[in-house]
Amino acid sequence: MKCVACDSYTFQFIFEKNSCQIEKCLVCGLVQVTNRPSKEEVVAIYDKDFFETYYRELENNRKKQRYEYLNFNNKLDQIEKRTAKKGNILDIGCSFGFFLDAARQRGWTVAGIDLAEYAAKFAAQRFGIRVINKTITEAEFEENSFDVITMWNTIEHLINPKQELEHLSNFLKDDGLLVVSTANVDSLRARIEGRRWRIWIPPEHLSFFSPQTMRNLFDKCGLVIFDQETAVPYEGCLRKLKIYNLLDKLKVSDNVVYYARKLEMN
Numbered sequence: 001m002k003c004v005a006c007d008s009y010t011f012q013f014i015f016e017k018n019s020c021q022i023e024k025c026l027v028c029g030l031v032q033v034t035n036r037p038s039k040e041e042v043v044a045i046y047d048k049d050f051f052e053t054y055y056r057e058l059e060n061n062r063k064k065q066r067y068e069y070l071n072f073n074n075k076l077d078q079i080e081k082r083t084a085k086k087g088n089i090l091d092i093g094c095s096f097g098f099f100l101d102a103a104r105q106r107g108w109t110v111a112g113i114d115l116a117e118y119a120a121k122f123a124a125q126r127f128g129i130r131v132i133n134k135t136i137t138e139a140e141f142e143e144n145s146f147d148v149i150t151m152w153n154t155i156e157h158l159i160n161p162k163q164e165l166e167h168l169s170n171f172l173k174d175d176g177l178l179v180v181s182t183a184n185v186d187s188l189r190a191r192i193e194g195r196r197w198r199i200w201i202p203p204e205h206l207s208f209f210s211p212q213t214m215r216n217l218f219d220k221c222g223l224v225i226f227d228q229e230t231a232v233p234y235e236g237c238l239r240k241l242k243i244y245n246l247l248d249k250l251k252v253s254d255n256v257v258y259y260a261r262k263l264e265m266n
């Protein structure tokens with residue numbers, strides 16, 4: 001198979017897990033599962049059982065709900081710092097729609113995409129949020145219609161991240177903001193934990209990015225990353241306590257949020 005970011009064929013084998021070959025592209029450096037599942041196999045992963053635990057936790061635990069909404073509002077604070085106005089926001093892999101619910105409460109017009117029928121139905125019924133139950137490349141929106149597109153820990157699940165990012169960028173306004181978070185395979189934690197790192201869960205996760213390989217991929221899609229931040233647990237609280245900047249500097253987190261725009265064509 002070809003590298004999902006740069007189309008080259010040369011890989012270095014790293015290890016095998018859950019019958020997935022995890023290899024590193026020798027040209028662009030992206031770590032990826034090289035025997036990728038089909039769309040049908042991916043759909044089968046995200047069934048009702050997949051969401052049950054998260055759903056029960058969030059539905060029955062008020063503390064957890066408050067914590068999640070604090071995090072969503074913190075993410076929205078960061079987005080609003082980087083956008084001129086609250087317009088249309090599209091969340092990819094929106095799951096139950098809690099993030100979109102938080103965004104709507106702050107005045108955003110919201111829409112979502114999620115491959116999982118169970119989650120998409122929940123978002124529609126519970127929040128009345130419009131969720132397209134398709135893959136990114138199957139979904140169609142008006143061109144240049146979104147001010148912001150978000151992907152919270154979703155890009156690592158995509159079968160063809162390059163193709164899907166390219167398709168997505170059509171829906172983003174020329175001055176729109178794309179926000180993508182994902183784990184960092186080059187982080188200290190990933191290095192220390194080795195194969196025990198919790199992110200090695202193929203075939204759910206299919207790509208394992210570093211800031212460098214993310215930049216390469218975005219570049220190939222006509223997108224440019226202009227800012228990045230580490231994403232840490234309890235980030236909302238830590239920001240309030242002014243500890244966040246210190247942690248960010250120390251690079252203790254293995255999750256990164258990237259802020260990107262379309263590359264200017266002129």
Ligand SMILES: [Zn+2]
Nearest residue numbers: 003006025028
């Ligand atoms: Zn490559």
